[in-house]
Amino acid sequence: MAKYDYFVIDIGSTYTKLRLFKDCRLVATAQAPTTIENVYKGITLGKTKICAATGDTSIDACHVLATSSAAGGLRMVAMGYMARVTAKAAKEVAMNAGARVLEIVSQEDPPEYRVEILKEINPDIILLAGGTDGGDESSIIENAKLILESGIKAVVIIAGNINSQSEVAGILHDGGVAYERVPNIMPTIHELRVREAREAIHQEFIRQITKAPGLAPLKQEITTDKIIPTPGAVLMGAELLAKGVYDEKGLGDLVLVDLGGATTDVHSVLPSLEKLADEEKGLIVANEKQVAYRTVEGNLGMRVSAQGILDVVGSKGLLKKRNIDDKSVEREVTQYVRFLEKNPGHLPKNEREKLFDELLAETAIEVALKRHAGFITQEFDPIMGTVPGMPIGRDLRKVKYIIGVGGFFVHNKLSDAQKRIENAIKKPEFSLLPENPEILIDQNYLLYAAGAISQIDREYAFTLLKNYFGI
Secondary structure (H helix, E strand, O other): OOEEEEEEEOOOOEEEEEEEEEEEEEEEEEEOOOOOOOOOHHHHHHHHHHHEEEEEOOOOOOEEEEEEOOOOOOEEEEEEEHHHHHHHHHHHHHHHEEEEEEEEEEEOOHHHHHHHHHHOOOOOOOEEEEOOOOOOOHHHHHHHHHHHHHHHOOOEEEOOOHHHHHHHHHHHOOOOOOOEOOOOOOEOOOOOOHHHHHHHHHHHHHHHOOOOOOOOHHHHHOOOOEEEEEHEEEEEEEHHHEEEEOOOOOHHHHEEEEEOOOOOOEEEOOOOOOOOOOHHOOOOOOOOOOOEEEEEEOOOOOOOOHHHHHHHHOOOOOOOHHOOOOOOHHHHHHHHHHHHHOOOEEEEEEEOHHHHHHHHHHHHHHHHHHHOOEEEEOEEOOOEEEEEOEEEEEOOOOEEEEEOOOOOOOOOOOOOOHHHHHHHHHHOOOEEEOOOOEEEEOOOOOOHHHHHHOOOHHHHHHHHHHHOOOO
């Protein structure tokens, strides 16, 4: 029986995916329905398929890793000093860390309002930010006291002004509230430091998901103490591909488009910005000079949120992409979208449905990318200091690669999948979209596995991705 390097399991909300690797290459894949009542049943079925593909009686791997998106995100409230700054920091920390930011409160909100929000949401976790290092200390201390007043039992991540953290920890300790201290997520107005706070959220995610029925056997099998949130693993893979490893350069600037049934996520990694001085980066609340930036379009999806795509462009606008001007077809595509929202597992049964899916995909990608990217201003604004022709926001024009991820890309031919992205960016209008990118498609859904492997061996994961994409 062969000895493999890595065996990576992803427990999704619909499907459980398994990937087996040896010598930095994919050996076998399998997929099975996720069995929510006992997730290990789906894992077992997937293992059976892997063994059938390899001819082994069991799977013997040096490392067994796991990711999951099946448990749903942790409910999180962010508390800070300034709403706009706290919102930016909280979203960056929570994104892909297994958390959903349900509310952001700041010093601008009355204390009684903050307490009421905590009571109503009853979050699993509170991100307690506020003050750059050496800056304001009063807000984070006041918020710690308000957490005690609310009486909730959330885990608090203390991630604000380093000078005030000791006092905040004392307040929470005396009040019997669980907490963890991490470095300030915003040590200066130019810098976000999110890795440690994300790791703390990961740990809480693990504590929650391991309560799921059937996960006890998996916990005994994995060779690490982590079950990583799947979106985080995907983006760790993308960032590794962009930045490379210590002795080998990555691909450079890239954009990842994750086209899902409920959301369309866009993540851009621009290593070219890493060497900018603080004054060149500008304030942290601006996104255009941050190395990594992610947006989530929660109303744009191929199935559960298909109606959101029509809401943006209308059935007429959707069909215009193929020069179709027919009221009956408009009604037909509207009915199809309604059907999809009620039947999210549906795959196209004929050429008409395939066409509708292509149009939905192109539109979701186009809208999500244009919302993510900056634009060329068309008017004078003396207050903002802008003139016509000036680029504003995140400039993606020189991005070298776009990577497509998601079920739509998996279930279509490579050329068809690439064509959808090509069509989505061919009319940028005033948006600062990539101009001549190479389009890569993750057809075997390996980025999540590479991201998980990178936590053990970055060089192995990087070589795996290079072999996979042929670069």
